Amino acid sequence: MLEIGTICAEAGEKKTGWLEIEGGGQKLPLTLICGAKEGPTMMISAGVHGAEYIGVQALSELSRELDPKDTAGNVICLHVANPSAFRDYVRFFVPEDGKNLNRVFPGKKDGTLSERIAWTITEKLQSKADYYIDLHAGDTSEEVMPFVYYNVAAGEKIARVSANMAMAADMEVRASSTATTGAYSSACQRGLPAILMERGGGGKFTDSEVQAYKRDVKNIMIRMGLLSGEEVHTVQQKNVTRAEYLEAETDGLWYPVFSAGDTFAGGAVLGTVRDIWGNLLREYRADYPGIVLYQTVGLGVKTGDPLIAYGEYADR
Incomplete structure (x- = not known):
């Protein structure tokens, strides 16, 4: 019961x-x-x-x-x-x-x-x-x-x-x-x-x-033993053991460079925050090669808003 x-x-x-x-x-x-x-x-x-x-x-x-x-x-x-x-x-x-x-x-x-x-x-x-x-x-x-x-x-x-x-x-x-x-x-x-x-x-x-x-x-x-049958897997899973979570350091307009799931090299520009006239306020770069786990796709952001999360493969 x-x-x-x-x-x-x-x-x-x-x-x-x-x-x-x-x-x-x-x-x-x-x-x-x-x-x-x-x-x-x-x-x-x-x-x-x-x-x-x-x-x-x-x-x-x-x-x-x-x-x-x-x-x-x-x-x-x-x-x-x-x-x-x-x-x-x-x-x-x-x-x-x-x-x-x-x-x-x-x-x-x-x-x-x-x-x-x-x-x-x-x-x-x-x-x-x-x-x-x-x-x-x-x-x-x-x-x-x-x-x-x-x-x-x-x-x-x-x-x-x-x-x-x-x-x-x-x-x-x-x-x-x-x-x-x-x-x-x-x-x-x-x-x-x-x-x-x-x-x-x-x-x-x-x-x-x-x-x-x-x-x-x-x-x-x-x-975990609740259902019988065979698991179905269509992708090869990889392990991310280090991740970074970047937040907006100022109000502005957010322009991501990559899409969720994209990989990039260390030092790559991940996105920029600009003012309403297009002037660069902040540039965000990757500390290491990684993959975009998720990111904000809304245009307007304020200080403290999440911008992007990226991680590094453990077996890179």
């Missing part, structure tokens, strides 16, 4: 419903799949950022397609973790308090809405899981190459299991991370192996991206 809040699924059942946020104000949409066979529990979330749609659509389809009779263990699907941002097409933040939900985990029981959402996810959902997948995409002003983060800041065992999950994803790049306050990285700190996956962006989704995400998740479920 799998029971969360008022939703209860017996062995071989699939149930849908709502989980109220601690302290009220919002409800989270869930699907619970209780497999007919014994096995681990996997949690999958989407919509931590409201305008990242590929994961939301992929999880909606996947939750309908998964058959409890073919599942060993349980699957907890959190369809939209940030409901008001999803409803109002708000990028990055929870509208009610202006906080980035993926920076406030594990949250606070009596905090602001973002903190109470994070606390509810941590205590009511992640606490029941053996493995956790968080689905992301580029937001309205971002483009992202398909890649997966695994955390190396929570000890060797969690890093090893999380890396194994990451390697099951049909993605070109897996990147190590030492973050601690995101949904997946906070979970790792508490002993829950977890990964964060990225695909697409620009506030849109395509069927090919959705199908690819579903393939990623099914591969991981096969590897």
